[in-house]
Amino acid sequence: MTERKYTQCVRLGILRALSARRSLSLLLAGVVCLAFWQVWLTWRLMEQDRNLELQRSRERLEQVADLAVAQLARSLGDWDLALRELKSFPPSSFLLTELPRGVTLVLVSHGSVTVYPRRPLLFVPDPPAAPAPLPGVFDAAEELELREQQYDRAFAALQPLLSAPATRPEALLRIARIERKANRPEAALEDYQRLAGETALSSSGAPYAFLAAGARCRILTELGKRRAASAEAALLRAALLEGRWPLRREAFEYQWAELDHLGLVTGQPPKAPLDLSVLVSELYDRWQGAIRAGSSSSGRDSRPDSSLLVWSAAPERLSALVTPPDWMSSTLKLPVNSGDVYWTLLSPGQSARTGVSVTRSLAEAQLPGRIEFLSCPLLRARHPRVARSGLRELH
Numbered sequence: 001m002t003e004r005k006y007t008q009c010v011r012l013g014i015l016r017a018l019s020a021r022r023s024l025s026l027l028l029a030g031v032v033c034l035a036f037w038q039v040w041l042t043w044r045l046m047e048q049d050r051n052l053e054l055q056r057s058r059e060r061l062e063q064v065a066d067l068a069v070a071q072l073a074r075s076l077g078d079w080d081l082a083l084r085e086l087k088s089f090p091p092s093s094f095l096l097t098e099l100p101r102g103v104t105l106v107l108v109s110h111g112s113v114t115v116y117p118r119r120p121l122l123f124v125p126d127p128p129a130a131p132a133p134l135p136g137v138f139d140a141a142e143e144l145e146l147r148e149q150q151y152d153r154a155f156a157a158l159q160p161l162l163s164a165p166a167t168r169p170e171a172l173l174r175i176a177r178i179e180r181k182a183n184r185p186e187a188a189l190e191d192y193q194r195l196a197g198e199t200a201l202s203s204s205g206a207p208y209a210f211l212a213a214g215a216r217c218r219i220l221t222e223l224g225k226r227r228a229a230s231a232e233a234a235l236l237r238a239a240l241l242e243g244r245w246p247l248r249r250e251a252f253e254y255q256w257a258e259l260d261h262l263g264l265v266t267g268q269p270p271k272a273p274l275d276l277s278v279l280v281s282e283l284y285d286r287w288q289g290a291i292r293a294g295s296s297s298s299g300r301d302s303r304p305d306s307s308l309l310v311w312s313a314a315p316e317r318l319s320a321l322v323t324p325p326d327w328m329s330s331t332l333k334l335p336v337n338s339g340d341v342y343w344t345l346l347s348p349g350q351s352a353r354t355g356v357s358v359t360r361s362l363a364e365a366q367l368p369g370r371i372e373f374l375s376c377p378l379l380r381a382r383h384p385r386v387a388r389s390g391l392r393e394l395h
Helices: 003-085 093-098 139-147 151-163 168-181 185-194 208-222 226-241 249-261 271-293 327-331 377-382
Strands: 104-109 112-116 297-302 308-313 317-322 341-346 357-361 370-375
Touching: 003 093, 003 297, 003 308, 003 317, 003 341, 003 357, 003 370, 104 271, 112 271, 139 151, 139 168, 151 168, 168 185, 168 208, 185 208, 208 226, 208 249, 226 249, 271 297, 271 308, 271 317
Parallel strands: none
Antiparallel strands: 104 112, 104 317, 297 308, 308 317, 341 370, 357 370
């Protein structure tokens, strides 16, 4: 082979090798592009599946939320109807089945303010009317006691009045007062003690037993019997908290403040009975408004402790119920196929969470605020009860 032919063969081999490498590079590039395309296509399909699943979850949440809020509105509507039918206590068993557990019922009518189940009222908005003073019965004794200050003669003038039930409490109260003025404190204590069982009202509207209890505390304090005075004040405090006497708010607050002067540190009255007493007074004012307007009205009010007040007022009476603070957990019912759904109340101005969630206004149930429904499959496995009763129980 000549040198020229050899050179041509070498060049031809080199060209063939270069062509083969170029074809291999193109083939590899095509394979890589195909692989990237397949990855992108798979990712797109997965994203579409994810979006479809999210859409289905959201649509399911929308249905669950609509059903739950509609059920809540129906339950509250049943409560309204039950209150309109409530006329006396104890309520019928049928009415109790329509109301949530742990509820407190209030019934206000002419001359009556009652609570069921029975709970003490520290004060009442409309205590029994004070009896009209008997004309002329105590004039002679009053003249001798206050103007002439002849205590023995005044004492004697009151003795005959002790035998008549209508005049006995007032006569006994005046006798005890005279004994105290005459510097006979032990006798005054005994007379006041005799008034402890009286249920009648004085002409000022205060129960005789209430006036006697306060007077005994003050006499014991003046005598320097601190221990006995503290014991008497403790009994008076217990009686006030039991709602033993139908007092106006002003009378209760005055006597409660007097306990501090008697050496018994009382502080503020317990919150629960105080709040209930204030609420009953507010309901009484609403009932008076219905009487003045000559028409019926009703409403639902959320309270600071998360409880709910539902009331119905007519000129004949007012009926109301107060739920426990966790009333929503026992009243809001989710469908049976929503074990992975839970809910939470949104405070004013609070934004909803990101993710699969829907919010509903509680306006349909005539309540303020919004409620958010969320889907969380993991929550069902970890907290199956919470998933159906509300997020707040999880914390």
